[in-house]
Amino acid sequence: MKREYDVLVVGGGPGGAYAAKTFAEKGYSVLLTEKRPAIGVPVRCAEGVGKKLLHEFFKPEDRWIAAEIDKADIIAPDGFKMELEPERAGSEVGYVLHRKIFDRDLIWQAAGAGAEVQVKTRAVSPLMENGAIKGAILEQNGTSHEVRARLTIAADGVESKFSRWCGIDTTVPLREMETCAQYLMTGIDIDPHATEFFVGNDVAPGGYVWIFPKGEKTANVGIGVGGDRCKPGNRPIDYLNRFVKSYFPDGKTIELIVGGVSICQPLPCTVADNLMIVGDAARVSDPLTGGGIYAALYTGKLAGEVGAKGLEKGDTSSRNLMPYDKTWRESYLGKALERNYQIKEVFVKLNDDDLNAIIHSVAKMNMSDFNTLNLIKNIITANPKVALKLGKAGLKNLIDSF
Amino acid sequence: MIEVHREICAYCGCCVSVCPEGALELVDAYLDIDTNTCINCGLCVRVCPLGALEAKK
Structure with missing residues (x-):
């Protein structure tokens, strides 16, 4: 030195x-x-990254890639599964990396x-x-x-x-600190090319559960919850243990990963x-x-x-x-952060009925009309209650961010 | 006083990020608490994904 x-x-x-x-x-x-x-x-880290985004910097080496993802599923609190094919999944179509x-x-x-x-x-x-x-x-x-x-x-x-x-x-701020726990699991029955996101106040209040494949029968199974929702007996590790017990009772955990991610403004x-x-x-x-x-x-x-x-x-x-x-x-990054901040501010206020209604209505959308602004319009038209929840200021912030 | 249960802590750094006083620090693989700056607000205890921190009277 x-x-x-x-x-x-x-x-x-x-x-x-x-x-x-x-x-x-x-x-x-x-x-x-x-x-x-x-x-x-x-x-x-959950190790997911958008394909196109990574390609901005380099052609990834094969040894970095644990899995290629071509589909994302969002699972509503009522169990309804919305499939996002590549055209709709946008930058969620990507890689799960070996961060090590x-x-x-x-x-x-x-x-x-x-x-x-x-x-x-x-x-x-x-x-x-x-x-x-x-x-x-x-x-x-x-x-x-x-x-x-x-x-x-x-x-x-x-x-x-x-x-x-x-x-x-x-x-x-506590409420903008997403507190997370994740298991690397093996011996689980998953689609090795699809990521799954579970939302709902029972599975992950103020956050989501993710399944990010890392090859055949292997995945990062993790959860993030809002810091303000984290309580003794209901910490990320507790939510994760309950989820795993119910979805992958025979899976084997070979690594525990904990972490935090800020969901505040820059x-x-x-x-x-x-x-x-x-x-x-x-x-x-x-x-x-x-x-x-x-x-x-x-x-x-x-x-x-x-x-x-x-x-x-x-x-x-x-x-x-x-x-x-x-x-x-x-840049693209700054604009995406601003827009996703506004969407996040809406997301964390939704109860399970709102989430169910939104996910069902989005799943009915015509693929050819699918873009983020149409998505918001569709959500608000189909679920006026959500628009009320946002209030005038919230709605304006959301629309301005596009 | 905040006590760290080292057998539970997996040194992720969540607590460090929410500490308003900068009293916590993640040194390699252990958590360090500066008892002179800590104001006992308990935010770190709340945010821990594993429940490794405890506020002691």
């Missing part, structure tokens, strides 16, 4: 790896630190591009000079190191602390002087689906591109890094 780099990246998930790779490819000296002893483990392999390969790519990687190395505080961030104090193997950097990237995930230490409030600003925040740390995971892989890759890469311009000019002030914040907000 040197004492000075152009760029310090805190966190070795997909966002950090892609930022590090982008800077290194442009010839900057980069140090990426990961607090854990290994990249990609323990996994804290995927994350490690991305770090290899960053290292291959010239970035230095240090594992079991934790940033414990930013290095401040005259009120500006100038790197970080890192702890490794019982020793503290002062590492100076012209630019620091906070890619420290959902439990992000780095930006908080720099004075940015990253607290996620941080109001994702740059500061000499600092850029990417991925889950920036709260850019999808508030409706909980997906965050694409957002992390997109913001990581963009931070690399915009940050490199700042380094080139010798100006990494927040003003000069601002195009990063502006660009992602105006």
Whole structure:
């Protein structure tokens, strides 16, 4: 480890790896630190990602792909199953990844591009000079190191602390913290190319149960519930155990995965002087689906591109890094986050009758008319009660988000 | 005081994200609580997917 780099990246998930790779490819000296002893483990993810979205960055390697998905089923509280074929399932048609392999390969790519990687190395505080961030104090193997950097990237995930230490409030409201538990199960009877989503206040209040195949008879079976609905005896692990007991009584659990995903709006600003925040740390995971892989890759890469311009000019002030914040907000990602936030705000208010009515009416929709705006129109026409629940402001926010 | 049941905690970081005081930190595979900053609000206890945290009087 040197004492000075152009760029310090805190966190070795997909966002950090892609930022590090982008800077290194442009010839900057980069140090990426990961607090854990290994990249990609323990996994804290359902591992699903949209095909088209992933292809924006690369042609995936076969070893990353646990399953290819061509169909999504949504199961209403009354047991009615709505099948979303590829035309309707949109970006839900995708891959279920092996994150252990995927994350490690991305770090290899960053290292291959010239970035230095240090594992079991934790940033414990930013290095401040005259009120500006100038790197970080890192702890490794019982020793503290002062590492100076012209630019620091906070890619420290959902439990992000780095930006908080720099004075940015990253607290996620309890009701917007989706708390999750998942089993990797084998010996279960599933369609290996279909994802299944179960909604309803009995199975998953303020969230959903997912079955994401990882091959024949194997899947991630998990649940996320809203933090405010989580209570002793009704925590994600309790809901998951009840679901598994009833759906897969003979299945074998070979891994327990727990995690959390923020379903709040993104941080109001994702740059500061000499600092850029990417991925889950920036709260850019999808508030409706909980997906965050694409957002992390997109913001990581963009931070690399915009940050490199700042380094080139010798100006990494927040003003000069601002195009990063502006660009992602105006991108497909930013718009999808805004729209899905508004849909999520509706979704969490629905009772089981609303959910049943909506899912039944959507299943009757004509495929050729299927787009998100028509979907909303259809839902509201078929279920005026839902429109009432939203109120004028809610309805306006929802429509404006399209 | 918040007590961590280490035999239950699977170090996911949910609690760290909701802590309004920044009193919690996930250090590799264990959870660290700064008792000087913790205000005993109990949000971390609520959000834990496994029930690994307990508020002690």
